[in-house]
Amino acid sequence: MASTMCVRMKLSDFIDTDIESDVMEMMDKTHTDLKTTIFLNLWYENDEVSATDLKNFLIRWEDKLHFRTKVTQNSKVPHGEFIFYDIVPKGCVDNKRYRFKYEYINNSKILDGLKQLYDCLKFITSDKPNKRQKRNDYED
Numbered sequence: 001m002a003s004t005m006c007v008r009m010k011l012s013d014f015i016d017t018d019i020e021s022d023v024m025e026m027m028d029k030t031h032t033d034l035k036t037t038i039f040l041n042l043w044y045e046n047d048e049v050s051a052t053d054l055k056n057f058l059i060r061w062e063d064k065l066h067f068r069t070k071v072t073q074n075s076k077v078p079h080g081e082f083i084f085y086d087i088v089p090k091g092c093v094d095n096k097r098y099r100f101k102y103e104y105i106n107n108s109k110i111l112d113g114l115k116q117l118y119d120c121l122k123f124i125t126s127d128k129p130n131k132r133q134k135r136n137d138y139e140d
Helices: 020-034 051-060 107-125
Strands: 003-010 036-043 069-072 083-089 098-104
Touching: 003 107, 020 036, 020 107, 051 069, 083 107, 098 107
Parallel strands: 003 036, 003 083, 036 069, 083 098
Antiparallel strands: none
């Protein structure tokens, strides 16, 4: 079952850190294992990430980004956009347009949020057993 999910994360919390590769590998694992198309929405505040760091990040992960990726300079979500899974630092300006949200205190907890995303998508996209109808109104 192929589906598209929008996942939003703060780029400046994991770019050029020791968890960057783990974050991107987990996103790739979610995409390949669950056959889910992920629209990755990365954001950062104005001076948190330099243009060269951003360019190097995109070049470094170009082969792993099998999914559409959008990078913005602020945390605001445009009016017509809906976030399926929002992974944000605690105390961040609240976005009202999301289905699921994971807040973290420490940047290393981003991986826990991605694990919960994986479990959530696995549950949603897995086959469900057929339930037997309980009503018998139609029997003669």
